[in-house]
Amino acid sequence: MGWQWFHRLGSPRWFYEKTSRWMFWLALVTVVLLIVGTVWGLAFAPMDSKQGNSYRIIFIHVPTAFLALAGYYVMAIAGAVGIIWQIKLSYMVMRSAATIGAVLTFIALLTGAVWGKPTWGTWWVWDARITSMLVLFFLYLGVIALQGAYQNGVTANKASAILALVGTVNIPIIYKSVDWWFTLHQPATLKFMGESSIDISMAYPLLVMISGFYCLYAWLMLHWTRAEIVESEQKTVWVRDLLKG
């Protein structure tokens, strides 16, 4: 009895119709938060005393890096739910999370590199966090590649769900290892100015941007999953009516 909502949530049609009402409001909140955060961060937050204006990249770098890591767990949990309860919808969530997560990881890596150029003088530094992020990007690419390699959709879903779960067990080990490796090789000349304590006037726009990106992630996940639903359910009557109407 108590699990009824869970199985109803597994119905693509119910999910699609239920989320239709949320999409607009979620999009509105996202756009407002992102615009306020961007304008505040770019124009009104004070300049950093050490890094100058280049630190303004933090307002996209940090939220995307957060979401890149969290997104992997979203993907793996969705995959696990799919394997355990055989829910098609949760595989659709997993596939959406893979693509969105990979793009966010790419943005985090790219903004990190661009930030590094004026700050450290080089585009790329083999720093612990950047390296872990790169490995995370490879893990995402592996899941996407495995998904694409199978002709049979059911097998593809199961295979990438297993790989995502294996990756989840490995991520903490990889992070700790890379961290340890970095303390071993840390060049003495490199100073991490990003570590300097963040001023409160910079923290507020950062918080706005982080919440904005979280909303954006939620919206994108719904957006992608809904598109997956329409594609895989296009033979059903309700999707046909939807596409006509």
Next chain:
Amino acid sequence: MLFQFESLTDFMYMSGHGPYVWGSYIVTAIALGALVVLPLLKQRQSFIRLKRQQRIEAGQSQSLIIK
């Protein structure tokens, strides 16, 4: 809460860090924009496929009537 730059050109220039900052924001916007647009294109394709199928079905039933 003050506008941190003296002029708009100053805002674009950002004391030399402008290309890095603006470049990051623009690339991020493009990537996120792609994430928004791709599912819409997919949905459009589904719609076009459905239309074509309906036309074929309609054509078949018509030819049956002619026979």
Next chain:
Amino acid sequence: MITEVSLFRTFLVVLQCDLVIGFRQRGDMLNPVVFFLMVVTMMPLGITPQANTLAGLAPGLLWVVALLACLLSLNSLFRADFEDGSLEQLILRPQSLYFVVIAKVIAHWLTIGLPLTLVAPLLGILLSLPAEGVVPLWLSLLLGTMTLSLIGGIGAALTVSLSKGGLLLSLIIMPLYVPVLIFGASSVRFAVEGLPYLGTLAVLGTFCALALILAPLATVGALKMSVQE
């Protein structure tokens, strides 16, 4: 008690069978070793023949190349059994597949990882690896290649039903090899620099134990999925 005995017997039978097959097809066994030798030969040609530079790079190079050799051999781990249907028979048995997987992975390690480990000190000489590094190289590869085979088994099981699984297998498994590579190469580097290396070897041992417990679980799931297709 009876099931316990029969599980162990299954384990032994599968191990023995795979070893016999492995030793009969000596080419498959030798290829990774020859690959290892050839890639190591490319290094002085590509970088520099100077002994000092090579000695500095040797711990990392040897480890990376051993990892690649191991990776390239993984594709065949379950391939033959999948193609002739014996994998299906193994899955249909009432007993757990867990020990069968461990037996197959250990057989793979004995035919691929162990030979690689045995020739590695020899290749260390080619790259002028200092003498202090030889024993840790040997020990770290002994523990490390076992872990590589165990983790690689997951990838082999996931891609066994794909006709062109080779490169994909490398793509999905290589990120998972990062911790083993870091601690393996560090053990050798520590020894060369005169630092204590038992700690890093212990970490490699931990990875091996963890992989021995956890990796076969994922491999069993992946094999069942591949056969169901």
